[in-house]
Amino acid sequence: MLNRKSIHSLTGKLIMAIGTLMVAGSTVFWYFLFSHQERELIQTSIKYGHSFVDLVKKSTRYGMLTFQELLIQQTIEAIGSAEGVIRVRIFDRKGKIAHSSDKQDIGTILDIRAPYCQNCHSPAEASRKIPTWTITKDSNGYRVLNIVQPIYNEVSCHTSACHAHSRDQRVLGLVEANLSLSLLDTGIKKQGIAITVYVAIFLCVISVVLCTILWNFVTTPVNMLTKGMERVAGGDLDYHLDIDTRDEIGQLAQAFNAMTSDLKKAKNELVEWGNTLEKKVQEKTEAIQRAQAQLIHSEKLASLGRMAAGVAHEINSPLTGIVTFGHLLLKRFPPGTEEHDDIQVIIEQANRCSTIIRGLLGFARASAADKAHTDINDVINHALNIVKNKADFFNIKLITDFDPVLARVKADPSQLQQVFLNLIMNAADAVEGKGTITIATRTLRDDTADFVEVEVRDTGPGITDENLEKIFEPFFTTKPVGKGTGLGLAVTHGIIQDHGGKIFIKTKLGEGTSFFVRLPAFREG
Amino acid sequence: MVKGKVLVIDDEEIVRISCSRALRPEGFDVQLARNGVEGLGMLGKDRFDVVLTDLKMPDMDGIEVLKQVKEGWPEAEVIVITGYQTVDTAVKSIKLGAFDYVEKPFTPDKILAAVTAAMEHKKK
Ligand SMILES: Nc1ncnc2c1ncn2[C@@H]1O[C@H](COP(=O)(O)OP(=O)(O)OP(=O)(O)O)[C@@H](O)[C@H]1O
Ligand SMILES: [Mg+2]
Numbered sequence: 001m002l003n004r005k006s007i008h009s010l011t012g013k014l015i016m017a018i019g020t021l022m023v024a025g026s027t028v029f030w031y032f033l034f035s036h037q038e039r040e041l042i043q044t045s046i047k048y049g050h051s052f053v054d055l056v057k058k059s060t061r062y063g064m065l066t067f068q069e070l071l072i073q074q075t076i077e078a079i080g081s082a083e084g085v086i087r088v089r090i091f092d093r094k095g096k097i098a099h100s101s102d103k104q105d106i107g108t109i110l111d112i113r114a115p116y117c118q119n120c121h122s123p124a125e126a127s128r129k130i131p132t133w134t135i136t137k138d139s140n141g142y143r144v145l146n147i148v149q150p151i152y153n154e155v156s157c158h159t160s161a162c163h164a165h166s167r168d169q170r171v172l173g174l175v176e177a178n179l180s181l182s183l184l185d186t187g188i189k190k191q192g193i194a195i196t197v198y199v200a201i202f203l204c205v206i207s208v209v210l211c212t213i214l215w216n217f218v219t220t221p222v223n224m225l226t227k228g229m230e231r232v233a234g235g236d237l238d239y240h241l242d243i244d245t246r247d248e249i250g251q252l253a254q255a256f257n258a259m260t261s262d263l264k265k266a267k268n269e270l271v272e273w274g275n276t277l278e279k280k281v282q283e284k285t286e287a288i289q290r291a292q293a294q295l296i297h298s299e300k301l302a303s304l305g306r307m308a309a310g311v312a313h314e315i316n317s318p319l320t321g322i323v324t325f326g327h328l329l330l331k332r333f334p335p336g337t338e339e340h341d342d343i344q345v346i347i348e349q350a351n352r353c354s355t356i357i358r359g360l361l362g363f364a365r366a367s368a369a370d371k372a373h374t375d376i377n378d379v380i381n382h383a384l385n386i387v388k389n390k391a392d393f394f395n396i397k398l399i400t401d402f403d404p405v406l407a408r409v410k411a412d413p414s415q416l417q418q419v420f421l422n423l424i425m426n427a428a429d430a431v432e433g434k435g436t437i438t439i440a441t442r443t444l445r446d447d448t449a450d451f452v453e454v455e456v457r458d459t460g461p462g463i464t465d466e467n468l469e470k471i472f473e474p475f476f477t478t479k480p481v482g483k484g485t486g487l488g489l490a491v492t493h494g495i496i497q498d499h500g501g502k503i504f505i506k507t508k509l510g511e512g513t514s515f516f517v518r519l520p521a522f523r524e525g
Numbered sequence: 526m527v528k529g530k531v532l533v534i535d536d537e538e539i540v541r542i543s544c545s546r547a548l549r550p551e552g553f554d555v556q557l558a559r560n561g562v563e564g565l566g567m568l569g570k571d572r573f574d575v576v577l578t579d580l581k582m583p584d585m586d587g588i589e590v591l592k593q594v595k596e597g598w599p600e601a602e603v604i605v606i607t608g609y610q611t612v613d614t615a616v617k618s619i620k621l622g623a624f625d626y627v628e629k630p631f632t633p634d635k636i637l638a639a640v641t642a643a644m645e646h647k648k649k
Contacts, residue, residue: 313581313608317537319630324543327633354630 407521430460450521547633561585
């Protein structure tokens, strides 16, 4: 896998191409250089060969002129024994070997039709320049240089005392030398090996250098780019390529960095957009939920209002009866009598019923109450007087802690009385007939305004968070049917709001509950 | 001597009785009707000075009674009896020609005062 990858990589391909080119190029170059050199060497050898044969001729000349055959033979043998000389032979005109460094050859006649002789003696060759050398191979595979030189008839030859040669003879014989080129061959071979090794080393070095260059300038930055792409594709938009070369790869890296930073910017914008969108959606959802809750609340209030209106109509007629007959009765008893007072109470309470209904309707319709300067301590005392003698309160300790100089409020006393009655009745229900209910009033002051605060505290069981959420909803009650309608706190809340006040609760399970009512204090002027 | 003839139209007996008990001792001739149709029938047989009618009644409501009385017997004064929920309607009824309106629950004095005022208004 790695190999395949490296072959298919850009570097691999480049190295393969350049390597092939270099191998081919250097092979051709060295081949021509080598063969040229070889030719030169051969030419030199031939030259030396000729001068060697010349030397043979010259050194045997005296022997020939004086016809001392033995001397000639000795000289030839001596020369033939020199290193690199394989054989030296002298032929006479008839092709007979007259002298040879190898004595056994002497006397052998070479057939003129032998290929060796045909070199010169073929009739077709007459016009051609007769080659004076050939190259053959010996049994060891080394080359052998054969030099042939004719021995021309000279004046001294046919005038010599021996009269061996007549005057009209042109060529008297041949000198032939076989010279070994084994030294040359081994030298060339060695040189060839050396050159091959050098070329190989050269190629290796070039390859290493090329690899290094390509690695540094192509593979590494390309790998960095690839890694960068992978990182970016994986979502890492902070990735920065540290390639600051001025070449194309450097430009590519710069383009890449620009791209990632653009991407990052775009992504950040998107994310930010997404975040704000989420926030906006959340805000809108909350607003809608609030509006919905408000709607549900007002829907409940509206249905409560409808119900209250119905109830008011039904109850007003019987109340009319009570009031009318009360008045009729009242006329029968003169003022001051006990009956007169009792009937008075009946009428008063019937009127209160009517007022409560009016309050309920007022709450349902948010009708303006008759607001007057009211002392809240009085209102609470009034409310307490009503409940005090009820059996429910016999075992309850009622504590009042009034601020004697409590600020006045602008309020409808009968509505406020309804508020405190509700709170006190709830507290009494909470303590289940035995416990303590504390009612405290105080004046509070903040930067902008004064408030009158009323606290109704009980030692009841407290209110769970779940119930606390729904406590002001109309018809929310935990009391058994017939005992609680769940309207008390809803009406209370409506009245307090109508008076520009606030109602809130502090409660601890197992310890008790405090209801706080805050109304803006009335300021003179 | 009879001070005047009063017709009370109300679907609730206690209101009818309350009216008659408030007015009869003061010398008024009080007739009672349980609904609008019965009341209009009595108006056709007899002549009445003042008609007291409840606004909210089944079948025919007080506004309808008021319209028909003002059409058929314009000389009769109409006093409307209302619950709290019908204050708007009371105002509307005044515009339609009612002499006054009385809110429930009313005292005998209040209803007497309203009827007396209507009688005086009629005499002028
Ligand atoms: N002081 C308190 N301690 C514990 N729970 C309370 C207290 N006041 C109110 N609650 C709870 O709040 C519920 C709602 O009170 P709310 O006064 O609106 O209705 P209610 O008392 O049940 O009925 P109603 O007042 O109409 O007779 C009560 O049923 C009760 O569970
Ligand atoms: Mg309650």
